[in-house]
Amino acid sequence: MNLEKSIAALNNPVRRRILEWLKDRTNFPPALPEHADLDGVCVAYIQEKAKLSQSTISNYMGLLKQAGFVVAERHGQWTFYRRDEENIRAFLAAVQNELLKP
Template sequence: MNFLEINKVLSNKVRIDILHWLKKPEKNFPPQVNVPDFNDGVCVCHIQDKTGLSQSTISHYLTMMHKVNLLIATRHGKWTYYKRNENEILNYIDSLKNEL
C-alpha cells in the first residue's frame, strides 16, 4: 500500500464525497436501469450527475481511486460501475493507526 498515493487521492473533497456516497448507494443515487441493484456499484453516469462535473473529470477521479484500490470497477456492456473496496479502505485505516 502506498500511503502517499492514497493520501493524494483523498486530498480532494469531491473524491471524498464519492467514497461517502458509495458507502450507501441506495440512499445517494437513483435506481439503475441496466442492473437490478447496487451489488456491482454505481454507474459512472450517476456519479457524474451527482457531482455536476464533466465526464472527463469524473472519469479521471474514478480512475485515480481505482488505481490505488479504493474502488472496484465492473463493466456491464459499455457502462462501468464503481463500488468501494471495503477491504482496502479498512487496510488503509488500520495501517494509519499502526504507523502514525
C-alpha cells in the first residue's frame, strides 16, 4: 500500500468512475461464455464505457493496479481487471490514519 501512488491514482475523475463501475459487473456487457467464471472486466469493455482511447485506458488500469485498487488476471489475449477490496479498505484505513487526529 503506497499512499502517494494511491492518492495520485484517485486524482482523476475517470479513474474514480472506473473503480465505481467495477463494483458491479452488470455495468458492463455480459462476459463471453468461456469467461463466465471470471468476475473481472476486460480493457475493451472499460474503454467503451469510458469513451477514451485504448492506450489511455490501458495506462489508467496500470495506474490503478500499481496503486493497489485493482488486480489484473490474464486469460488468453484478454486481461481482466477487478477491484481489490481488501487493498481498497487498507487504503481507506491509511488515509484515515493520516488525516484523523490521534
